[in-house]
Amino acid sequence: MPFGGVVKASAFSYAKPSSLSELFDLMEMYGDRAKLLAGGQSLIAALNMRLASPTVLLDINGITELSGIEVKGDVVRIGALTRHRSLEQSAEIKKHLPLVHKAMPFVAHAAIRTRGTFGGSVAFADAAAELPACCVVLDANIELASRKGRRIVSARNFFKGLYETDLQPDEVLISAEFPKLRVGYRSAFLELARRHGDYAVVGVAVHGKFQDDMFSDISMVFFGVADRPVHAVNAGRALESARLSPSTINTLRSAVSLDLETYGDIYHTAETKLHLAKVLAGRAVSIMALGRET
Ligand SMILES: Cc1cc2nc3c(=O)[nH]c(=O)nc-3n(C[C@H](O)[C@H](O)[C@H](O)COP(=O)(O)OP(=O)(O)OC[C@H]3O[C@@H](n4cnc5c(N)ncnc54)[C@H](O)[C@@H]3O)c2cc1C
CATH class of the missing domain: 3.30.390.50 (CO dehydrogenase flavoprotein, C-terminal domain)
Structure with missing residues (x-):
């Protein structure tokens, strides 16, 4: 088929774990034949263009631990599954992370922002994306987890190249913590x-x-x-x-x-x-x- 024609993803199966422990079981079982599905706004396009052909999609949208915005002490924690739209509309983000608030209208279009997630954008690591830049400029810490445990990586060391990050094949991006806006x-x-x-x-x-x-x-x-x-x-x-x-x-x-x-x-x-x-x-x-x- 010529480039630019209608293309469909190759066949894959689908699973929706409801906890991290269930997700790690599935990741162990399928290894590099699995892909995590968050908002699907980048992944589904890649599947349809056959840039990726996983055997199974592991839908992480049922794992509640990955959602939400939380202000605790001097930091703001953004869960991986937080939608772009939630960031854009959050009063906490506007108050404590005004840079992120200012960046959000530049991320794609409203329809894409209602599905696309914070963690998907950071894990995908497009060099022209807004959220990875926000993480680096605000010196965020990114939390990753696997069956072996959790680790924190500074955003300044997380992005390694074009669509390349420090995320290992057995890891999931859990959240990022940002320092709150300081006086002055x-x-x-x-x-x-x-x-x-x-x-x-x-x-x-x-x-x-x-x-x-x-x-x-x-x-x-x-x-x-x-x-x-x-x-x-x-x-x-x-x-x-x-x-x-x-x-x-x-x-x-x-x-x-x-x-x-x-x-x-x-x-x-x-x-x-x-x-x-x-x-x-x-x-x-x-x-x-x-x-x-x-
Ligand atoms: C027309 C269009 C225009 C766009 N314009 C912009 C733009 O201007 N700026 C911008 O930043 N983005 C843009 N995007 C991309 C959009 O922001 C995506 O939502 C985002 O890049 C990926 O987020 P997602 O939740 O959809 O991830 P998905 O598409 O579900 O996943 C993307 C990748 O990240 C992996 N992944 C997802 N979540 C995790 C996790 N928690 N842990 C580990 N790996 C994970 C997936 O396995 C996959 O490899 C655009 C998309 C479209 C379709």
């Missing part, structure tokens, strides 16, 4: 896409302190520019103790050049992406400093 901290989230709802051509997430007209402790992450979200360490340093001015923006743009080794794609060259990243970086820190909503 602000954020901005911007992206350029060919059409609203498409994956980003280039995007930037910025979070840090802006107090007494001065930037400090700034974390900046670009997405859509390389094989994973890129933490722009030089950009953060360039803003330390700086005030918003044309010269600060110029220094920031030079720092972004040091941070990014951009990849081109079928629509944009690496040079165009770098140029766009620098423009977005300048806009994002201006928005932060001026206290405007993105």
Whole structure:
């Protein structure tokens, strides 16, 4: 069949465990012939294009432990099965993780956001996706579990490459914990896409302190520019103790050049992406400093 024609998934069976222990039994039984099904918004397309042909889909939607948003102490925990729409509409997320709140309208379209899940997006690790960038910029901790036990991986070490993460074949992504917004901290989230709802051509997430007209402790992450979200360490340093001015923006743009080794794609060259990243970086820190909503 020519590329672009109607394609259907190859035959598979289906199981819906209702607990993690049941899920681990099934994962052990099927090994790499199984695929976990969360919202299905990326997986089903991959099956229909025959990019994956699992023998069985293990639907994790019946495992209640994986759902929900919880604020406890200084952290916000987002369960893997939390739908994009729930994040977008959550008052707790808006209050404690305003960056995530700002990012959500950029994730696909409303219909996809009602099914797609936080954990699915993070586990899928598309380099142009918004939620992985939020995890890295806010320095989230990702909780993974297998039959052998649980472990925590910093989001900054979790994304390994294009659709590649630290998640092992016998593991499930359980949740992520984010530090709550602290006093004096602000954020901005911007992206350029060919059409609203498409994956980003280039995007930037910025979070840090802006107090007494001065930037400090700034974390900046670009997405859509390389094989994973890129933490722009030089950009953060360039803003330390700086005030918003044309010269600060110029220094920031030079720092972004040091941070990014951009990849081109079928629509944009690496040079165009770098140029766009620098423009977005300048806009994002201006928005932060001026206290405007993105
Ligand atoms: C037209 C369209 C436009 C889109 N645009 C965007 C966009 O702009 N930005 C964006 O970020 N996304 C976009 N998406 C993807 C969407 O956000 C998906 O919902 C998301 O990438 C995957 O989440 P899911 O819950 O649907 O996962 P699924 O499709 O069910 O699973 C995706 C992968 O993750 C694995 N997985 C799922 N959950 C877990 C878990 N808890 N532990 C371990 N592995 C797990 C699955 O086995 C599978 O390999 C778009 C999708 C479509 C169809």
